[in-house]
Amino acid sequence: MLGLLFLFTSALVSAYPNRGPCTGDCWTHDPSMIQRVSDGKYFRFATGTGVNIHTSPSVKGPWTDVGSALPDGSNIHIDGVDSKDIWAPDVHYQNDQYYMYYVLSKIGTQNSQIGVATSKTMEPGSWTDHGVVGLPANSNYNRIDPAWISIGGKNYMNFGSFWGDIFQVEMETPLKIGSATPYQISWNSTLNHREEGSFEFKYGDFYYLLYSAGIAGKYTKDFPAEGAEYHIRVCRSQTGLGDFVDADGTPCTKTGGTMLLSSHGQVFGPGGPGVVNDKDLGLVMYYHYYPLAKKQSTTVSDNSNYMYAWNALGWKDGWPYVKAA
Numbered sequence: 001m002l003g004l005l006f007l008f009t010s011a012l013v014s015a016y017p018n019r020g021p022c023t024g025d026c027w028t029h030d031p032s033m034i035q036r037v038s039d040g041k042y043f044r045f046a047t048g049t050g051v052n053i054h055t056s057p058s059v060k061g062p063w064t065d066v067g068s069a070l071p072d073g074s075n076i077h078i079d080g081v082d083s084k085d086i087w088a089p090d091v092h093y094q095n096d097q098y099y100m101y102y103v104l105s106k107i108g109t110q111n112s113q114i115g116v117a118t119s120k121t122m123e124p125g126s127w128t129d130h131g132v133v134g135l136p137a138n139s140n141y142n143r144i145d146p147a148w149i150s151i152g153g154k155n156y157m158n159f160g161s162f163w164g165d166i167f168q169v170e171m172e173t174p175l176k177i178g179s180a181t182p183y184q185i186s187w188n189s190t191l192n193h194r195e196e197g198s199f200e201f202k203y204g205d206f207y208y209l210l211y212s213a214g215i216a217g218k219y220t221k222d223f224p225a226e227g228a229e230y231h232i233r234v235c236r237s238q239t240g241l242g243d244f245v246d247a248d249g250t251p252c253t254k255t256g257g258t259m260l261l262s263s264h265g266q267v268f269g270p271g272g273p274g275v276v277n278d279k280d281l282g283l284v285m286y287y288h289y290y291p292l293a294k295k296q297s298t299t300v301s302d303n304s305n306y307m308y309a310w311n312a313l314g315w316k317d318g319w320p321y322v323k324a325a
């Protein structure tokens with residue numbers, strides 16, 4: 001009886017607090033979230049037709065689907081890829097406008113390109129496409145999952161997935177990479193080198209690198225093996241330009257990376273993280289997940305099943321953890 005009670009209790013206690021609440025349209029996939037400077041309205045961008053946009057007065061909602069950033073698609077052409085099938089948006093503000101990096105890719109290949117569009121308002125259809133950022137192809141990396149960061153007044157783009165995992169490159173302008181050479185900032189040497197969807201931000205004395213590790217999809221009742229699915233890890237660095245280490249001091253280019261969030265409750269395969277600085281909640285990490293109930297009932301994994309979630313970040317000894325809402 002006591003043993004049973006113990007089992008029952010421990011099954012209810014998750015290693016993570018539950019995700020924060022979301023009302024309205026809470027679908028997303030590979031989200032990028034930003035507050036509009038003029039009125040504080042939240043914009044959430046997602047992988048999908050012309051980059052889907054949801055807006056809301058707060059991170060909690062109510063979220064409304066308002067349309068697409070590039071309803072006519074990108075002017076980048078990749079053989080066999082629909083130019084409206086745009087992935088992994090990354091949006092930031094500088095020079096009085098918003099920049100959106102995005103991806104066109106043939107899934108599972110290195111036939112990929114990172115593009116950029118700009119807008120003064122972020123509203124659907126207000127985006128001007130500038131096409132490719134000019135990142136050279138290289139067999140060491142895949143040109144997907146862009147994530148911008150400004151360090152010392154310079155623009156940098158982090159990007160990459162599988163092959164050599166996460167790379168960083170200095171940009172000549174927010175629209176062009178220029179001639180700088182990309183370098184690796186995170187790598188897991190085992191198996192299929194499954195790291196992607198990174199996001200870098202500064203807090204206190206350090207730059208923090210979040211990324212998704214593990215298997216990104218195929219979430220059906222039979223697959224993947226427990227723990228092999230997407231989860232979010234964190235590394236930190238004093239310069240933000242490499243030398244990322246995990247909480248044990250292991251370099252993140254040598255299979256380091258501290259677990260920040262993994263599957264719990266209905267939140268299966270959390271990934272695609274980003275961070276916003278909310279005026280009421282402080283630093284908030286947003287991400288997507290695949291509801292466990294959907295995984296357990298489906299035989300065909302579907303992008304339409306992904307959901308948006310968020311947690312405020314707490315800090316201990318210079319490392320973030322997810323807090324209850």
Ligand SMILES: *[C@@H]1O[C@H](CO)[C@@H](O)[C@H](O)[C@H]1NC(C)=O
Pocket residue numbers: 188189190191192194213214233255256257258
């Ligand atoms: C590296 O990858 C292996 C295999 O996917 C995984 O078991 C391990 O947890 C990963 N390590 C880190 C630090 O991400």
